[in-house]
Amino acid sequence: MLRLPLVLLANLFLGLRLLLGLPFRLMAVRQRPSWVRFRLAGSLPYRPRRGPRLRLGGPPVEPATVTSLEDFGRALRLLAADPKVEGILLEVEGVSLTDARREALLALLSDFQAAGKRVVSWAVMVDTNEYPVLGAADEVLLAPMGRVELVGYAAEATVLGEAFDRVGIHAHFARRGDYKTAPEFFTDGKVSDIQRQTLETFLDERFAALVEALSRSRGKTPEEAKALIDAGPYSAKRALEAGLVDGLVHEADLGAHLGLESKKRGGDEETPVPTFGAYLATQAFPPVRWLKLRRRPRLAVVDVAGMIVPGSGGAGRFAAADTVVKALRKAGRDPRAKAVVLAVNSPGGSSLASEQMLEAVKRVAKQKPVIAYVDQLCASGGYMAAIGAKEIWSAPHAIVGSIGVFIGKFEYGGLLEKLGVQRTTLTRGENAAFASNSRGFTPHERAALEREVEESYQTFLELVAQARGRTKEEIHERAEGRVYSGLRARDAGLVDRIGGFEEVCRHAMDEARESSDDFEIVRYGGGARSKLSLLKLLTAASHPTTYAFCTAAWSLWGLGSLRRLD
Known part of the structure; x- marks a missing residue:
């Protein structure tokens, strides 16, 4: 019963705020930007994370930072429908994505490009996991001092069996399944062939996906893409020569590179690329998420x-x-x-x-x-x-x-002996000391x-x-x-x-x-x-x-x- 008046009150507040800001937005409509800047950093969640409404302390969040894939997709759809918008500038800065989230991000960019819009990407440094995002753009830019750490994938398998033996620790395990290699981490002195084969299989799949992404984005054959990976890492100059990037541009010059005019007089002033928030401020009627009378499922x-x-x-x-x-x-x-x-x-x-x-x-x-x-x-x-x-x-x-x-x-008896600790186990029952870490298992x-x-x-x-x-x-x-x-x-x-x-x-x-x-x-x-x-x-x-x-x-x-x- 209380939901109806609360929803009406909340929507009234949203409507009043929209109307009060209308004159200012109407004055800014003519300055609607043709390019909008987004920043990809950290691990992007699929949906916005719930957090405190009032942020106290801590470093401020850069206004252009993408906070979730859902919000980014909503913004791209709005920009794609605006005929004045030419495209977006995508800054890639230490983004860490799982394969699934990267594919979801690339799908959003692809839909935006399919609407006739351009994507220009820029970074100071990217690694193997980040480059497919950077390279998916229509134009790929790099800072002149930047680097492309494109080197492929590596996996390191570790075993502790010999190290444990040296300090007097012994692992006693029984397993079912030749491919159940988890105990080998504690018991073996070298990596088993099965463990190696498992890692090799995943490396092959990941590497093949990287080669395919590089071939698609940079117009290379698979052989050429493999050669590019094998020749990494790259300085900015070598990345440009190899065709991994299309240009070297300082961050301060990105606006000028996109053809934006500085509002200041003179030719040396920086021309910033507007954020999505700045773009919304130039919309006469920006999208409003009205509260619905009926709750969403x-x-x-x-x-x-x-x-x-x-x-x-x-x-x-x-x-x-x-x-x-x-x-x-x-x-x-x-x-x-x-x-x-x-x-x-x-x-x-x-x-x-x-x-x-x-x-x-x-x-x-x-x-x-x-x-x-x-x-x-x-x-x-x-x-x-x-x-x-x-x-x-x-x-x-x-x-x-x-x-x-x-x-x-784990049996710590050898370690205890080296430390001068003497322990005697007395039992009543054949398996009473089954859990004892002073010794291994009896037959x-x-x-x-x-x-x-x-x-x-x-x-x-x-x-x-x-x-x-x-x-x-x-x-x-x-x-x-x-x-x-x-x-x-x-x-x-x-x-x-x-x-x-x-x-x-x-x-x-x-x-x-x-x-x-x-x-x-x-x-x-x-x-x-x-x-x-x-x-x-x-x-x-x-x-x-x-x-x-x-x-x-x-x-x-x-x-x-x-x-x-x-």
Whole structure:
């Protein structure tokens, strides 16, 4: 009952503000800019992040900075419809994007260009991951002192087995799946061939995508694109000679380069390129987001981000089972939330915690559509949580799979002896010291360990087989710790569709038979962030626990280009 007068009052305020500013905007209409500047920096969210309305302290945000892909797309559509606008200047400054978000950004730019508008990009320095964004423009500019750190991709696999031996720490693990290489990080003295092959496969896919993007944007053959990558990194002069950029322009000269006239007299003054906010100030009737009498349908997004652990807290670095389960229950109980997107970005973790999440996902899926989406990583326990959804969507080059388990503990007896610590273990019961970190496993304990890991693996296979409509044998052929890209996971039947976040959200609303054109997204869960503690991890790992975890996926996060430190 109170919503009607509040909405009317809020819309009245918006209308009055629009009318009061009309005379000033009418005077500025003739100065409507033909070029608008945007700045890409940091990690762009799909939708605007909710934050405090009143910002106290902290560095000011540069006015041209793009705050979300949704807002950027809305701005580009408005500019594309203005016949006076020639194009946009896109400044690329330390932007860090997943493959999926980069593709979403490039799609927005492509639609803008298809409307007959130009995109001019400029940067001081870009690396391998940033260059596809810079190079997608109609004209690519670089600062004369700038650099193009285009060198391809690299992955470094690390093993600690020999180092642990030297300090008196021994890792004891049992695993199911030759491709479940996570324990090798602690036990082996060198990188295994399977680990190497896994990394090589992802490197090949990422490199092929880079070559294709470079060929498309710069009009090169694949062979020429590979030669350009192999000749990197580039100074500004060499980048211009190689055709990676079209011109070298100082930031102060960008306005003049675009043909903008300075309002000041004289020829040496800087001509700034207006921001989108300045452009809106020249619109007689800028777009206004009026509040509607009827509330928009709501889409719930529940994040499973980080290593999966039991308990609560740890938002950002750990996906705590209790926190995620409570978020799912809240989304399920919310009558306005018509569907749920389970956004998974996790290498896995505790098998127990993963199964808790799976059961919670299944319960919510009985009430409303639940779609799982993988933007970057959905491996092991993360995949276990995702299979409870009605469908699983993935970005093309996300990391998916690693169906397998391992169980084990760390033995610190040698280290304690070197430190002069004497410990005596007394037991009653064959497996009473099963969790002791003073020694390894006895033959009887090892048999119990093998029995446990086999049971856990079979349970994992059964859960996936039931969810994916296949037999255990078929899933086993795709399991044993194998890791797939999103595209290969779809071909293997582990993923239903390939798509982007916005596409997934619209599909979820369609499944709920709600409007997929106008809805709001609300994230559930979160909480205080906890610091990643090596001591905490080692302490937790000192007791035998079932893990569904993918170390290889963590290593792949390090893919990127070199950065110079001069």
